[in-house]
Amino acid sequence: MxxxxxxxxxxxxxxxxxxxxxxxxxxxxxxxxxxxxxxxxxxxxxxxxxxxxxxxxxxxxxxxxxxxxxxxxxxxxxxxxxxxxxxxxxxxxxxxxxxxxxxxxxxxxxxxxxxxxxxxxxxxxxxxxxxxxxxGKERSVKGSNKMPNNNHHPPPNPRQLKPAKSAQVQVLSKELADLKISFDLLERERDFYFSKLRDVELLCQTPQVEDLPIVVAVKKILYATDANESALEDAQEYLDQSLGVEAEDEGNGEQEEEEEEEEKTQS
Structure with missing residues (x-):
């Protein structure tokens, strides 16, 4: 699954x-x-x-x-x-x-x-x-929303409600327009960052570099599945270990070269 x-x-x-x-x-x-x-x-x-x-x-x-x-x-x-x-x-x-x-x-x-x-x-x-x-609880019975009228108040005059309703509609329309603008901005921002992440992913899949420690560390962050935890720590640990091993190998190689030079000098 x-x-x-x-x-x-x-x-x-x-x-x-x-x-x-x-x-x-x-x-x-x-x-x-x-x-x-x-x-x-x-x-x-x-x-x-x-x-x-x-x-x-x-x-x-x-x-x-x-x-x-x-x-x-x-x-x-x-x-x-x-x-x-x-x-x-x-x-x-x-x-x-x-x-x-x-x-x-x-x-x-x-x-x-x-x-x-x-x-x-x-x-x-x-x-x-x-x-x-x-x-499910899909309550759509006809008349179920009717409320009993126990007070017998006369209905309000529609002319008195028009100015209030008009002002309310204007306020709600403005809020709706603002929400739509915010939503469009969020959607564009989301698409922008997704496209950037996709470019990084494609770059990391380049055969010449996909096995490099830094690229592997980046892919660990890209492909992390746990939404509650950051993958940065694991990626950093992997990178430190990889670079530490490489540094040790380089150090051993330099030491071997020095020993060979010393033997040549003595002979």
């Missing part, structure tokens, strides 16, 4: 549109942004598709809007990870905030993992809507 996928794996070059198409096709949803999957319910059902019967869908809340309900979904997901012996760390505190980049990277990993199990082939016998309605 591809539970640990390095940052340079092709999985992390899959675009958000492809990720959204993958989710919507398999789960019969209509997500338009990756952060709409921040509740963890989509991830649970994707594993339900891949491993039928492993996910307790009756515990998955597709209506989760607040952080508490989202965390409960991720607890279900963590239990499934434990059952399947998946070692991928779940950074719940970052995912529930709905940050696009964090959620995109996790969904990229999830797609890569699920494809490694089923080869990217859809389970035609799986009914995602039925599984959500019968198994």
């Amino acid at each position: 591809a539970t640990n996928i390095g940052i340079m794996d092709s999985a992390y070059f899959v675009g958000r549109n492809e990720i959204l198409t993958w989710i919507n096709d398999r789960l019969h949803l209509s997500l338009s942004r990756v952060e709409e999957a921040a509740s963890g319910a989509v991830q649970c059902q994707m594993l339900d598709v891949t491993f039928p019967g492993v996910v307790p869908m009756h515990k998955v809340n597709f209506d989760a809007k607040n952080e508490y309900d989202m965390i409960q979904n991720y607890k279900v997901l963590q239990d499934v990870f434990n059952k399947l012996k998946i070692t991928k760390p779940l950074e719940i505190n970052r995912l529930v905030r709905g940050r696009p980049l964090d959620n995109l990277e996790f969904l990229q990993w999830l797609k890569r993992f699920c494809d490694s199990i089923n080869g990217g082939i859809m389970n035609e016998s799986y009914n995602p809507v039925e599984r959500r309605s019968k198994g």
